Amino acid sequence: MRLPGSLVVQGIGDPPGLDTPWTGQIVDRSFFTNPAYAPYRRPDRFKLPFRLQPDLVYVGPAWYRREVEVPQEWAGRRLVLFLKRPHWETHVWFDGRSVGANDAPGTPHEYELGLPEPGPRMLVIRMDKRLVADVGHDSHSVSDHTQGDAPAGGSAGIARPKDAWDAIRS
Numbered sequence: 001m002r003l004p005g006s007l008v009v010q011g012i013g014d015p016p017g018l019d020t021p022w023t024g025q026i027v028d029r030s031f032f033t034n035p036a037y038a039p040y041r042r043p044d045r046f047k048l049p050f051r052l053q054p055d056l057v058y059v060g061p062a063w064y065r066r067e068v069e070v071p072q073e074w075a076g077r078r079l080v081l082f083l084k085r086p087h088w089e090t091h092v093w094f095d096g097r098s099v100g101a102n103d104a105p106g107t108p109h110e111y112e113l114g115l116p117e118p119g120p121r122m123l124v125i126r127m128d129k130r131l132v133a134d135v136g137h138d139s140h141s142v143s144d145h146t147q148g149d150a151p152a153g154g155s156a157g158i159a160r161p162k163d164a165w166d167a168i169r170s
Contacts, residue, residue: 013056
């Protein structure tokens with residue numbers, strides 16, 4: 001099973017602009033003062049020359065909910081959810097039960113889903129891209145200078161999904 005990846009790639013977020021809360025400072029202030037950059041400060045043509053700039057910006061919590069089918073042949077098997085570098089904090093619920101949270105910024109997040117009975121099960125994941133720990137000003141592990149919108153992705157040891165993911169903006 002694959003997660004939907006970046007919310008921005010799915011069209012969720014706001015166009016970047018002068019008021020966008022970037023992760024990382026703009027050291028070269030010429031963007032704000034140099035007449036050559038004036039056309040790119042306009043909302044309809046906004047472009048920053050100093051960083052990776054997505055078409056949309058979304059930073060904050062996002063909820064994903066999906067019904068998954070555990071097949072009969074998986075009865076009694078241990079299931080683990082593996083999220084590959086979700087970039088930053090995740091919390092997972094399986095059939096209404098919290099199975100944990102993780103805030104490691106650059107490593108996979110793994111969650112024990114237990115030994116579920118076959119049949120339909122509800123998986124809920126909350127991902128949050130806000131800074132949850134002070135990793136230093138302009139840290140390359142999280143800044144917009146080098147990371148852009150690092151997509152969240154992953155796979156799980158769960159059967160084929162019954163429905164598409166519902167991305168819910170909180």
